[in-house]
Amino acid sequence: MHKTHSQNRKILRRIIWIFAIVFVLLNVVAIFQAYRFTHFSGDISTKTRKPAELSAFEKIKVLALGVSNPRPVNTSGPHGHFETIMLQSNKKIECWFIKHSPSPQPAKGTVILCHGYSGNKATMLDKAAIFDQLGYNTFLIDFMGSGGSEGNNTTIGYKEAGEVKTAYEYLKGQNTKSIYLFGTSMGAVAIMKAISEYDLQPKGIILECPFGSMYQTVCNRFRNMNVPAFPMAGLLVFWGGIENGFWAFGHNPTKYAESISCPTLLMYGLKDKNVSRNEIDVIYKNLNGPKSLKLFSDAGHENYLTKYKPVWTQAVGKFMDADSLK
Secondary structure: OHHHHHHHHHHHHHHHHHHHHHHHHHHHHHHHHHHHHHEOEOOOOOOOOOHHHOOHHHHHHHHHHOOOOEOOOOOOOOOOOOEEEEEEOOOEEEEEEEOOOOOOOOOOEEEEEEOOOOOOHHHHHHHHHHHHHOOEEEEEEOOOOOOOOOOOEOOOOOOHHHHHHHHHHHHHHOOOOOEEEEEEOHHHHHHHHHHHHHOOOOOEEEEEOOOOOHHHHHHHHHHHOOOOOOOHHHHHHHHHHHHHOOOHHHOOHHHHHHHOOOOEEEEEEOOOOOOOHHHHHHHHHHOOOOEEEEEEOOOOOOOOHHHHHHHHHHHHHHHHOOHHHO
């Protein structure tokens, strides 16, 4: 009897040791992956492709070693005259100010454009051109870690909200009238947090495919790899926040939406695998000002101009000319 009891204790100790070792290993992997996801590398390695484009071996490699995340570089610039402006925010950020093309009518206002994760302000030039056609100046931001801005990390919209505030206050300080905010994905989330935290008062905002919460967007990426989200998604969110100095579980755009009362155009592609329709519906429900929702049936988590340029242009033009914005 004593021998059996002793054997059971040994088995229990082994099980505890196994769980402890697995727990430590999972955290080591999560720490490494979170760093790779939130820090850009200085080399010119190829960016990891979308999950659907990866082989089984490549998916295993990504799960073990993290994504390849080269620092975003502006490979093109605006056509014609523009001004490069450096602003001091939580990091030094580089911006392009593009004045509305000369015409009989003065600019209707200025649109601040905010890019998505692993993007840069050059990726916003196609949209800036459309805003110019619609009669607006544009102010394009490189978030920290991207393009001409300082740093090598990203907080997926959390600290970038402070950079939205910096750009907004700069334009206000220049006596700029009628400021609008436009953001895609991470840029949309940064706008929402900036309005919620700093009480910005733009004339209107346009949000493309913002995620519902930091935890949810990480879970979605695991599911895109056909891998269970638990427990690694939670560990990645925890360590990603620790490594970047914020509580990532509190990064919640569905909550930020409750503080938004300005006119809002929310846009979403129904084939988006990074952001669910439910996340969009909750954000839309929580918005407290005049609002409209534009859906693109055949678009994923991508640039909507690729497939829907005329439709996108019409929806944005109609929103910005609406009586609620005048």
